[in-house]
Amino acid sequence: MRAALSAVLPAALTLSALSLLWGLQGMPRHWPEAAPQALPQLQQPVRELLRAPRTQPMYLLLTVEGLAYCAEGESAPEVVDNDTLERYCARHGLDNAQRLGELLQRIEPGGAAGKIQVGYVITTKLLSQFQRAADGQWQFDPAPLARQLRLVEKLDRPVALYLSSTHFDTLGPLPAELARDAANLALFADRQPRTLDYFSYPIVPYTLEPNPELPVNRYKRQALQQVHALLAAMAPQHRRKIVAIFLGGETHHFYRNFADGMGEFERPAVTDHSPASVQAFRRWLQQRYGSIAALNAAYLGAQGQAGSALPGYTDFDQIEPPAGNFRDDPQTPYLQHYDGHSHGQLAVHGWYWDAQQKTQALRVYLDGQLIGPAQQGLNRLDVYRQLDEVGTPASGFRLELPFDALPAGRHMVSLSALRGQRECLLDERVVNILGRDGAHFDWRDQHRVFTSLQGKLPRCVTEGREPQALRFHLDAPSWDLPLGYNPLARDWNEFRQAQVLHYMQALFDWAVEIGFAPELLFSHQILPQLNSSWNANLFATQRSVAPGLPWKPGFNLYGGGVWSAPTQALIGQLQAGPSGYGVPEFHPQQWKDRRAVAQAVAAHYNAGAHFISPYYFSIAPQKHLQAPESNAVSRMRLEPGNSADGSDLFYEALLQFAAQ
Known part of the structure; x- marks a missing residue:
């Protein structure tokens, strides 16, 4: 499977872990026929599905491959693929307003208007924009983002900015240097710095430690400052087109076998065992229990209080996070046992x-x-x-x-x-x-x-x-x-959830301090709990999509999670209010009942979603596109005739909703 997907990731398309994890579940060696012989027709008009009274539209913010390309370069002799096309356009300072405008016009002719309005997402990977200057210092290169921001000036459409800075922000020389310093990384129990891969795409497990003095965090803050300066330089009428900012990206802990180990329960290996994280865990335990005697009593029960042979702790500095497993060694001390069930x-x-x-x-x-x-x-x-x-x-x-x-x-x-x-x-x-x-x-x-x-x-x-x-x-x-x-494993999982939450809080605080409007800031989070077979504690995201948080809730939805009873319950718990929630990545991946696709989109309108971002469209030259059946990502390309994963049904439904 890894070899088959080695060429999956288009250079100009930002891919999250979720889009492939959902897409690859149970993927057979030979692709099945995607479209059934007969599909039930959507008998109920789309307008009748939109029942909720709203004072604001819902935005369809398209994820688009090819924003960094340009129509002028498509016929250039030196352009042989998408990579050379992107370099040609960058070298000549050309944008892709023509092709993007044509796409938006096809989806919503005449411009953004009505109950549901069509726009797009501009993605920039913050750390990947740094280049080393002549004096040896790292400097943020504003040119790539500035070129894409010209799209905002040329097109009168709503737009979202995705400021990616988590583990998929790995292209360019700075991420490579950051990955060599263990202080910038979340570590497994062996504490060896390492990078991961996601179907041949490099992954850097950046630390969730919010210390602003760490190099990785210092450069993230610098990048946010540079992005804000570019936005501040825009005319107000163009800045007003920005209806959402996705901050960070999927933020979670890491686990062994990152590409397909999300359902590991028996022998999981997780982050973060770095010295800074272990010390933070000890402080967290001290705050929770107050004294080492209270911790021993909680962990060891009456035997611990009676001073029996059980080896209680004498100091919080003795405590190490659990990283053993009785399957590998039956004599593993129970306070060191960790698996997908050890939290009880x-x-x-x-x-x-x-x-x-x-x-x-x-x-x-x-x-x-x-x-x-x-x-x-x-x-x-x-x-x-x-x-x-x-x-x-x-x-x-x-x-x-x-x-x-x-x-x-x-x-x-x-x-x-x-x-x-x-x-x-x-x-x-x-x-x-x-x-x-x-x-x-x-x-x-x-x-x-x-x-x-x-x-x-x-x-x-x-x-x-x-x-x-x-x-x-x-x-x-x-x-x-x-x-x-193992009660220590229970506390370790809860602490790791707190780490995810505190890092997202720090990133939000940095953005607001720099000057970003807080009402525009959305998370871009993964929801492992919507998959019945996943081990949510590998990710530790449980507290990061919850009511009462300062940022707007944004979470990715695919397959059975696009609209289901658990999804509906989650949205109800969020109490997002009139400003709503957002879905930065959305694809139903359903082809057996076209009604389900339309009903899912309408349900989010009725539930108060500020936006959903259909994943994904392409404005790359047709000759450079991979066949839909060739890989899991291309199956989700939204276009007429791509029956894989029901992408054609989703495309047709979007046309109907955009007309409302």
Whole structure:
């Protein structure tokens, strides 16, 4: 897969991790036929879907490949691909207002007007704009951004600025130098500086430490100052066209196997174990517990207070974040064990499809006792791709089952479906809760009498082609999965979430201090929790998209997450108010029901979205475009005739909405 995607990333298209992670779930070796033989027509006019009274329009801000190109260079003899075209246009100081204007005119003829207005996104990678001057100092080169800002002056359209400065900001000589200094990086437990890659695209795991004196942060602040100066020099009538600024980019912690390890639970390796981060963790623990005695009491219970053989801490400086794993060494001290469950919660997850849509709930039981309903409607694009009969990518389910207070031994996890007045059993799994033996986990067999629901509930019909047959799979837990609770791992995860939040706060504060209007600043965040099979603690973003934050909430949505019950619940919790929220990257990736595409766009209008940014259009020369079936990114190119991932249906829906 890595080799197949080595040439995926167009030079002028900013790609987030999310757009590929959603797009590649379950991607088969041979691309399936994207378009079914017959598609249900959208019978309800688009205008009837837009029900909410609004005083402000919703903006469709197109992500466009090729803003740095120019029409004049397309026929130049030395131009042989997009890279040479971009260099030609930069050398001659040419912009791409002609091709961009033509695209916007096709989507919304006559200019931006009405309930839904079409504009575009200008992306600049802040650290990648620095060049070394003659005196050896790094200087921000304003020319590339200034050339693209001419588009704002020439085109009377709404525009967003994406000021990218996180781990995808890696092009150019400065990111390469920053990556060689461990102080600028988030580190794994071995504390060795390293860069990652994302399908051959270089990734630099910049630190989330907000210290403004760190070189990486100093250059980010300088870049923000330079960008603000360029904007301040624009005429007011052109500055007013800027309706949003995406600040930073996807901001999260890093994990091993960055390209496709987002569902790792058994052996995760995460950041940040740098000396500065470890010291910050110790301070965080001291603030939380007040004293080392209180921490020992919380971690070790009555045994710790009684001064038993359990090795309690004598000082906060003794504490190291957990980085061991009992799967590799059964004698790992329990306070050093770290995996996707060690914080005391078991992710019960899988996928479920009821063609008759008669299921009221999926219920999770523990030892025969009802724990609660699983959250449904989570993204499983892989299942949608593989099974023709599954009509939505939002087939995932999940429940976080607390086990930190359970007695040691084996327990039964059961999953059932409630359909009408009938409940039936889907599947069951045994898990093994490990007790403690001094400082270690107790691996001695501790059988318990657990309760199975077999014989108490009828089995659900899952075979054959009967109308009542269901399709499902319980992905986790695996049978007899060992589970060990580590309170230090719980605190480590919470601290890492705080790091993400505090860094985003610092970036926002820098921008406001420099002079950016706070009402324009949106986050550009990833939402792992909308995927049923992902380990959200790898990313630690849980607190960064929440109500009460000073920036406007912006988050990327793909596949089953574009509009689902979990997405709707999240938006309701945000209480974003009249200024709304934004979706900096948006693609439904659905082709089995065209109504779902239109309904998703309309739902965001009705929910108060300030903008959504369809991902993606291209104004690159046709001869330089890769075929849609060649890679996961090109599948999402929005154009007539590209049936891959339902991109043609999304394109048609955008035309209809832009006419409102």
